[in-house]
Amino acid sequence: xxxxxxxxxxxxxxEAGKISAWLARLLGPGRLDLIEDAVQxxxxxxxxxxxxDGAPDRPAAWLAVAARNKALDRLRRDARLEQFDESAAWxxxxxxxxxxxxxxxxxxxxxxxxxxxxxxDEQTMLTLKTVCGFGVKEIARAYLSTEEAVTQxxxxxxxxxxxxxxxxxxxxxxxxxxxxxxxxAAIYLLFNGGYTSGEGHDLMRHEFxxxxxxxxxxxxxxxxxxxxxCHALAALICFAHARAGARTDADGALILLDAQDRARWxxxxxxxxxxxxxxxxxxxxLTPIHLEAAIASVHAAAPTFEATxxxxxxxxxxxxxxxxxxxxxxLNAAIAHAHVEGAAVGLARLDALAAARKxxxxxxxxxxxxxxxxxxDRKEDAAAAFAAxxxxxxxxxxxxxxxxxxxxxx
Amino acid sequence: MPNYMLLLYxxxxxxxxxSPDEIMAxxxxxxxxxxRMRAEGRLxxxxxxTFDAGRVMRPKNGRVTVTDGPYAETKELIGGYFAISAKDYxxxxxxxxxxxxxxxxxxIEVRQVDQM
Numbered sequence: 001x002x003x004x005x006x007x008x009x010x011x012x013x014x015e016a017g018k019i020s021a022w023l024a025r026l027l028g029p030g031r032l033d034l035i036e037d038a039v040q041x042x043x044x045x046x047x048x049x050x051x052x053d054g055a056p057d058r059p060a061a062w063l064a065v066a067a068r069n070k071a072l073d074r075l076r077r078d079a080r081l082e083q084f085d086e087s088a089a090w091x092x093x094x095x096x097x098x099x100x101x102x103x104x105x106x107x108x109x110x111x112x113x114x115x116x117x118x119x120x121d122e123q124t125m126l127t128l129k130t131v132c133g134f135g136v137k138e139i140a141r142a143y144l145s146t147e148e149a150v151t152q153x154x155x156x157x158x159x160x161x162x163x164x165x166x167x168x169x170x171x172x173x174x175x176x177x178x179x180x181x182x183x184x185a186a187i188y189l190l191f192n193g194g195y196t197s198g199e200g201h202d203l204m205r206h207e208f209x210x211x212x213x214x215x216x217x218x219x220x221x222x223x224x225x226x227x228x229x230c231h232a233l234a235a236l237i238c239f240a241h242a243r244a245g246a247r248t249d250a251d252g253a254l255i256l257l258d259a260q261d262r263a264r265w266x267x268x269x270x271x272x273x274x275x276x277x278x279x280x281x282x283x284x285x286l287t288p289i290h291l292e293a294a295i296a297s298v299h300a301a302a303p304t305f306e307a308t309x310x311x312x313x314x315x316x317x318x319x320x321x322x323x324x325x326x327x328x329x330x331l332n333a334a335i336a337h338a339h340v341e342g343a344a345v346g347l348a349r350l351d352a353l354a355a356a357r358k359x360x361x362x363x364x365x366x367x368x369x370x371x372x373x374x375x376x377d378r379k380e381d382a383a384a385a386f387a388a389x390x391x392x393x394x395x396x397x398x399x400x401x402x403x404x405x406x407x408x409x410x
Numbered sequence: 411m412p413n414y415m416l417l418l419y420x421x422x423x424x425x426x427x428x429s430p431d432e433i434m435a436x437x438x439x440x441x442x443x444x445x446r447m448r449a450e451g452r453l454x455x456x457x458x459x460t461f462d463a464g465r466v467m468r469p470k471n472g473r474v475t476v477t478d479g480p481y482a483e484t485k486e487l488i489g490g491y492f493a494i495s496a497k498d499y500x501x502x503x504x505x506x507x508x509x510x511x512x513x514x515x516x517x518i519e520v521r522q523v524d525q526m
Contacts, residue, residue, distance in 0.1 A: 065445065072441075076434050084430035087460070093437040094444065094458040094490060 012043055015060050016133030019067045021105035024130075026091045027071065029112040030162040032130060034074050041074075042066035064097035103222055106131065108168050110215070113157075114182040117164050122157035123186045129154055132211045142208060170224050180225060184233055187215050188289065191237050205395075206244055213237045220276065228283020231276045232290040238273030239296035242266040254397035258305040270300045288329075291320040295336075310339035327356040328364075335368050343375040363392035367402060374409065383409035413454050414502040416492040417519040418511045422484055439510040447494060452505065458490035486517065493523070 016039050023035045042063050056062040072092045075085060113126040125143070128134045140150045171179050191212035216234040219225040246264035249255055277293050295316045302308040317333035330353055338346020350369050359365045366389035373382035386406040390399065427433045447453035463479030480487070492509070496502035499520065506518045 072434070072437065076430055079430045084433065086430075086433050089433060089437045090458045093441040094456050096448070096453075096456075098448070 011046075011059055011063065013133045015063050015100070016043075017106065017109075017131045018060075018101040019064050020130050020133075021109040022064065022095075022097075022100040022102070023067065023071055024109055024112070025105050025168055026095050027075075027088050029109070029166050029168050031088075032112075032158045032161060034071060034078065036130070038071035038074055039067050041070035045070075060100070061097055064100045068092055068095060068097055103218060104170060105168075106218060107170050107222055107225060110183050110186075111171060111179060112161060112166055112168065114179070114186045115161065115164060115166065116179065116182055117160055118157050120185065120189070122153055122160070123182060124189050125150060125153055126157045126161075127186050127215075128190070128208075128211075131215070134211075138207075142205070170222070172224070176224060180227065180230075183219065183225070184229055184289070187212050187219075187233060187237075190215070191233075191240070209237065209241050209244065213241050220279075228280045228285055229287045229289055231283070232280035232287065232293045235273045235276035235280055236289060236293040236296055238269050238276060239293065239300045242269035242273065242300065248397060252397060254401040256401065257299065260305075262303065265300070273297065273300060286319075286323075288320060288324040291316050291323070295320070308339070310336065314340045327353060327359040328362065330356075331359060331362070331365050331368065338372055343372045347372045347376065361392050363389040363394045363398060363402065365389075366392065367405065370405060370409075379409045411495045411497055412525060413493055413495050413523040414499075414506075415519075415521045415523060416494060416502075416506050416509060416511075417488050417521065418490045418492070418509075419486045419517040419519060420489045421515050421517065422486060424515050436510070436514060439513075443508065443510055444492065447492070447505075452494045452496070454493040454495055456490065456492040459488060461489075463487055489516070 019039050019042070020032075020035050023038065024032065027035060045066050046059070046063060050056075050059075072089060075089055075092070079085075109131050110127060113130055114123045118126065121143075125139055128139050128142075129136070136147050136150050136154070139145075140147045143150065170176070190208050213234070216230065216237050219230040220234050242265050243257075243260065245266065246260040246262070247255055255261075273293075274297065277297055280290055280293060295313060298309055298313045298316065313336045314333075317329075317336045320329055321333045331350070334346055334349035334353065337349060347369065350365070350372065353359055353365070366385045370382045370385035370389065373379075373385055383406060386402055386409065389402050390406065394402065427436060444453060444456055463481065463485075466477050466479050468475050468477070494502065494505055496505055499522065502520050502522070506512075506520050509518060511518055
């Protein structure tokens with residue numbers, strides 16, 4: 001067995017979250033540290049043993065058993081500091097390692113990680129770490145942070161969870177309604193790349209997006225959490241993720257929506273998106289995410305960029321602007337309106353936005369101005385706009401794309 | 411193959427293990443036994459009950475009374491159960507004999523689950 005290492009790597013991501021959720025059910029969410037360490041120990045043992053003995057027939061079950069045994073050992077070791085928790089030991093003793101992967105456990109763990117007692121960043125980071133099984137290194141890369149800083153935030157988050165003394169349950173009734181939005185927000189952040197300021201690793205972004213899709217889908221499969229907003233979130237991510245394969249060329253260069261080969265969009269995922277959207281629209285509440293999903297669906301439904309239903313898109317954007325008038329929403333709305341009202345009106349709308357402080361550090365704002373200025377044949381102004389865009393934070397792929405546009409102005 | 415419940419009774423007045431290491435050793439022996447049964451495909455379930463004696467409900471003059479369960483020191487209590495598959499009582503008892511519970515002074519009541 002020489003291929004144990006990649007096998008373990010792949011398994012870690014898939015199984016770590018499941019095993020953690022199962023152990024959190026047995027030991028309580030106050031012991032996330034112990035659980036993380038036990039899971040880590042188990043994977044270490046796998047790395048040490050499998051290359052020699054060969055991988056077991058059922059690696060996932062092997063890992064669950066190993067993690068449980070390590071957890072029991074750690075429970076004993078920690079007893080020097082605290083009273084030995086005999087009940088917890090017995091719960092481990094009577095536990096069934098084949099119980100990993102239960103939806104209820106995963107959702108309960110998400111509700112712990114996204115508890116309102118934690119800050120937004122802490123919620124997303126703790127979700128990435130415990131529910132999704134990402135390493136500190138990967139999280140640090142996505143947040144453009146150092147491993148030490150991420151570790152510290154996670155330590156603080158886990159300390160808060162311990163202090164909150166939470167039950168390990170999916171909340172019910174009023175509490176459920178109060179706490180579900182935090183899960184939606186964390187998944188939205190995960191999907192939307194809110195974890196970076198636009199810079200960062202594209203590959204990571206793709207993986208986080210896939211993970212966001214998995215989590216959003218999980219929410220829609222449990223009766224307690226299958227709300228209209230969760231379906232809308234799943235739809236939104238389906239539509240966006242369906243385009244992932246067409247967003248870059250063979251060299252990793254960014255391809256914008258108007259130039260994407262729509263045959264490369266994932267048709268099955270788009271179909272899934274429409275199914276979620278239909279369910280979402282059947283719910284009473286209309287949230288910003290509903291409208292964002294509806295907007296994404298207009299793009300997904302268009303066979304070509306030219307065939308986009310701009311009027312419908314503009315209509316959805318107008319509704320979104322009303323309930324979520326953030327600079328970024330108004331920017332995207334202005335771009336959509338410009339397709340209906342013409343470049344000059346669009347430009348005027350954009351320029352009206354320039355007063356918003358945050359928008360000036362947003363590459364897409366300047367890029368959109370550049371596009372409209374080009375349409376109006378104001379090449380010099382367009383070049384200045386693209387240059388301004390390049391001064392803003394952007395990832396490598398976006399940067400390359402902007403440079404190309406700048407060149408085209410000459 | 412029928413299933414059997416192994417009801418694990420705790421003997422009254424038995425001194426409880428005193429050190430964490432002792433408890434760990436006992437827990438692990440139950441765990442290994444369950445793991446072995448699971449590997450053989452025999453284990454159908456198993457849970458430990460909490461250490462308290464629970465509540466007892468009795469009908470009395472058309473009403474139901476609820477009282478605290480018997481003191482653990484004075485009466486046998488079910489501490490947990492395993493469910494296993496076996497072809498008959500003989501085999502079920504042979505299997506139950508290997509359960510560490512008996513080695514720690516507990517009793518096991520073996521009962522067949524009524525199935526079609």
